[in-house]
Amino acid sequence: VAMAEAEEQPLAMVTCTAPVNIAVIKYWGKRDNDLILPINSSLSVTLHQDQLKTTTTAAASRHFTEDRLWLNGEEADAGHPRLQSCLREVRRLARKRRGGTGGGTSEDSAPLNLSYKIHLATRNDFPTAAGLASSAAGYACLVSALARLYGAEGELSGVARRGSGSACRSMMGGFVRWHRGERPDGRDSLAHQVAPETHWPELRVLVLVVSGEKKQVGSTAGMQTSVDTSPLLKHRAEVVVPERLERMMRHIRERDFEGFGQLTMQDSNQFHATCLDTFPPIFYLNDTSRHIIALVHRFNAHHGCTKVAYTFDAGPNAVIFALADTVPEFLEVLRRSYPPAANGDQ
Numbered sequence: 001v002a003m004a005e006a007e008e009q010p011l012a013m014v015t016c017t018a019p020v021n022i023a024v025i026k027y028w029g030k031r032d033n034d035l036i037l038p039i040n041s042s043l044s045v046t047l048h049q050d051q052l053k054t055t056t057t058a059a060a061s062r063h064f065t066e067d068r069l070w071l072n073g074e075e076a077d078a079g080h081p082r083l084q085s086c087l088r089e090v091r092r093l094a095r096k097r098r099g100g101t102g103g104g105t106s107e108d109s110a111p112l113n114l115s116y117k118i119h120l121a122t123r124n125d126f127p128t129a130a131g132l133a134s135s136a137a138g139y140a141c142l143v144s145a146l147a148r149l150y151g152a153e154g155e156l157s158g159v160a161r162r163g164s165g166s167a168c169r170s171m172m173g174g175f176v177r178w179h180r181g182e183r184p185d186g187r188d189s190l191a192h193q194v195a196p197e198t199h200w201p202e203l204r205v206l207v208l209v210v211s212g213e214k215k216q217v218g219s220t221a222g223m224q225t226s227v228d229t230s231p232l233l234k235h236r237a238e239v240v241v242p243e244r245l246e247r248m249m250r251h252i253r254e255r256d257f258e259g260f261g262q263l264t265m266q267d268s269n270q271f272h273a274t275c276l277d278t279f280p281p282i283f284y285l286n287d288t289s290r291h292i293i294a295l296v297h298r299f300n301a302h303h304g305c306t307k308v309a310y311t312f313d314a315g316p317n318a319v320i321f322a323l324a325d326t327v328p329e330f331l332e333v334l335r336r337s338y339p340p341a342a343n344g345d346q
Contacts, residue, residue, distance in 0.1 A: 043245060204321070210292070211316050236274055271312075275314075284316060289316045
């Protein structure tokens, strides 16, 4: 973290990283599009940042004339409503903190002038819109960087949620639950860690990149169509998910991979069933995705128990859960099914 020294800082800069999270009980559908409030609670696993992460550098200066944003080196729209919403919220928290510490509420006397324009540079080390929860890591990273830049404190998962719903789950490591909440203002729709990353050290995650291409139907548009047209989604949110969440938390608490793996696959399948129940239907899985599903079931049948589990978000890429001692054997099966020579040596 580098900060220029001055009575009123002419430039301040902060760099943060944030992880990807993979939902095992899926979020799909909003009850409020502006505040990004979900129709059901969800539960996710935060992935290690060694392989998959977003890095964001945020800078504020009196010399900047407008807010600017760069994504993976290309300039993007800094006026995006969700980005501006996060910026407003972080500034509000910073203002509140300064007011509460007797530092005066005048922006001009602040350590960093809150009216300075912002420059943001974000880089993902994975496909941005291919269903690898890039917006979750992106907005979690953005909010963390802005909060450190402005010295904002408080409940940041709710701020990250305003950028991308699932971003609130990337604010924490381990196993994280995003509560649906009941309040219309969304104050109780927050993320909480249900178990730390140290809780289940044998758990491993494999990400199988089936396609790095941008998906045809984005999550925001897709879930709105589902909310409008799918009776199955309504049943899922009201009846199925509450019971599954309790069960999933029990499996995680007890480190029961059989239960965890089965329920993860069932919930992924039901999520994609609601996409099919949407009108017109949405297809996120492709032939390779379906082949991986069949492969996992064959592998488990061969062993007579659940050794590996798949889950797919809104895209064709598979995320595989397994315990450490299963990984070498399953990787060998994958290599036989998808020989490196036929797969761009990947």
